[in-house]
Amino acid sequence: MIHLNIGYSSCPNDTYIMAALAQDKVDTPLTFNPLIADVETLNELALAEKLEVTKLSFAALGMVRNSYGLLYSGAALGRGCGPLVVARHGATLSALDRSVIAAPGELTTARLLLSLYLGKPPVFKQMLFSEIMPAVAREEADFGLVIHEGRFTFAEYGLDVLLDLGEWWEHKTGRPIPLGGIAIRRDLGSEVAGMVDQAIYSSLVMARANPAEAMKYVLSHAQEMDAMVVQQHIDLYVNSFAFNIGAEGEEAVKTLFAQAEEAGLLPGSPLPLMAHGA
Numbered sequence: 001m002i003h004l005n006i007g008y009s010s011c012p013n014d015t016y017i018m019a020a021l022a023q024d025k026v027d028t029p030l031t032f033n034p035l036i037a038d039v040e041t042l043n044e045l046a047l048a049e050k051l052e053v054t055k056l057s058f059a060a061l062g063m064v065r066n067s068y069g070l071l072y073s074g075a076a077l078g079r080g081c082g083p084l085v086v087a088r089h090g091a092t093l094s095a096l097d098r099s100v101i102a103a104p105g106e107l108t109t110a111r112l113l114l115s116l117y118l119g120k121p122p123v124f125k126q127m128l129f130s131e132i133m134p135a136v137a138r139e140e141a142d143f144g145l146v147i148h149e150g151r152f153t154f155a156e157y158g159l160d161v162l163l164d165l166g167e168w169w170e171h172k173t174g175r176p177i178p179l180g181g182i183a184i185r186r187d188l189g190s191e192v193a194g195m196v197d198q199a200i201y202s203s204l205v206m207a208r209a210n211p212a213e214a215m216k217y218v219l220s221h222a223q224e225m226d227a228m229v230v231q232q233h234i235d236l237y238v239n240s241f242a243f244n245i246g247a248e249g250e251e252a253v254k255t256l257f258a259q260a261e262e263a264g265l266l267p268g269s270p271l272p273l274m275a276h277g278a
Contacts, residue, residue: 001029001030001031002029002030002031002192002195003030003031003032003033004030004031004032004033004052004053004188004196005032005033005035005050005051005052005053006018006021006032006033006034006035006051006052006053006054007034007035007036007037007042007045007051007053007054007055007056008034008035008036008042008054008055008182009036009037009038009039009042009055010036010038010221010222011039011148011233011237012218012222012230012233012234012237013076013233013234013237013238013242014055014074015036015217015218015221015222016204016207016214016215016217016218016234016238017073017074017200017203017204017207017238017242018034018074018200018203019203019206019207019213019214019217019218020202020203020206020207020214021034021199021200021202021203022034022217023217025203025206026199026202026203026206027202028195028198028199028202029195030192030195030196030199032053032199035051036221038105038128038129039055039056039057039104039105039108039129039180040104040105040106040107040108042054042055042056042060043056043057043059043060043105043107043108044105044107046060046061046064046067046068046183047060047063047064047107049064049067049068049185051185052184052185052188053071053182053183053184053185053196054068054182054183055074055180055181055182056068056107056180056181056182056183057105057107057108057109057110057112057179057180058109058112058178058179058180058181058253058256058257059107059108059109059111059112059260059266060107060108061181061183061253062112062256062257062260062266062267063107063266063267064183065257065269065271065273066186066269066271067185067186067187068183068184068185068186068275069183069184069186069193069271069272069273069274069275069276070181070182070183070245070253070273070274070275071181071182071183071184071193071196071197071200071274071275072197072201072244072245072246072274073182073197073200073201073204073242073243073244073245074181074182074200074204074242075178075180075181075182075241075242075245075249076178076179076180076181076237076241076242077176077177077178077179077181077239077241077245077249077252077253078176078177078179078236078237078239078241079166079170079176079177080166080167080236081151081166081177081179081236081237082113082164082165082166082167082168082169082170082177082179083109083110083113083114083145083146083147083165083166083179084145084146084151084154084161084163084164084165085101085114085143085144085145085146085161085162085163085165086133086136086143086144086146086154086159086160086161086162087136087142087143087144087159087160087162088136088137088139088158088159088160089158089159089160091142091143091160091162092162093162093163095142096118096122096143096162096163097118097120097122098122098123099122099123099142099143100123100125100141100142100143101114101122101123101124101125101141101142101143101144101145102124102125102127102131102132102135102136102140102141102143102144102145103124103125103126103127103132103144103145104126104127104128104129104132104145104147105126106124106126108147109178109179109180109256110145110147110165110179111124111145112256112260112265112266113165113168113169113177114145114165115263115265116259116260116263116265117163117165117168119263121265124145125140125141129146129147129148132144132145132146133146133153133154133157133159134157136157136159137157137158137159143162144159147179148233151236152229152232152233153229165177173252173255175248175251175252175255176241176248176249176252177252178249178252178253178256179237181245181253182200183275184196184275186271186275190275190276190277191276193275193276194276197275197276201243201244204238204242204243205243215230218230218234250273250274253273254273257273
């Protein structure tokens with residue numbers, strides 16, 4: 001029996017995908033020890049190679065490609081689901097590159113995308129993603145870089161959307177926006193990687209077949225998030241790419257890495273993106 005530590009966030013798309021796996025309902029020769037943490041903590045654990053399997057931002061994967069390979073299942077990519085830049089009424093983007101931007105962790109894809117948009121990293125004020133919009137509303141930052149369910153709730157804080165980085169990316173590249181994926185340490189080998197991939201895929205299939213059962217697990221980790229927002233979150237981020245990133249998704253991630261390498265924001269790697277053959 002192979003025991004693996006697996007990290008993922010409490011975001012509804014992650015807990016939905018992992019519900020059956022976390023509750024030992026997936027038929028697999030592997031056993032998993034779940035660790036639920038915010039995405040930046042998971043990114044940092046990946047940098048330290050602490051977890052065998054973990055959800056992480058694609059920006060973070062770009063930093064650890066020599067140690068981790070991407071799995072086909074469980075990724076967050078899509079169209080119309082990118083990070084947003086929000087601000088109080090009356091703000092304009094003209095001051096974005098010289099203003100304080102409340103943002104999630106240093107290794108998040110949202111930060112990487114905004115740095116690519118501006119051509120350089122701006123002045124970020126790091127905080128938990130759940131604190132970003134309140135901070136902007138309180139005038140503790142000029143702009144906010146919003147991810148996750150913030151797409152659905154920014155108006156509750158009296159904020160406007162000034163930039164949709166997903167739309168910008170899609171127009172610029174013609175590809176879906178790659179946000180995060182599930183990676184496995186390369187030292188475990190391709191056979192184990194394939195088994196983990198199958199287990200995650202099976203967990204997602206079970207969630208789709210038994211959504212009410214999966215939702216119980218999701219809501220138990222959704223803090224005080226409104227049930228309607230939880231469902232919107234799942235509907236947006238758990239799409240066909242979550243089942244299998246596919247050739248289109250692979251190319252989107254490779255495009256992100258290539259542009260970030262050219263801009264000096266990510267190191268290169270000679271290793272293949274994926275942890276095993278399809």
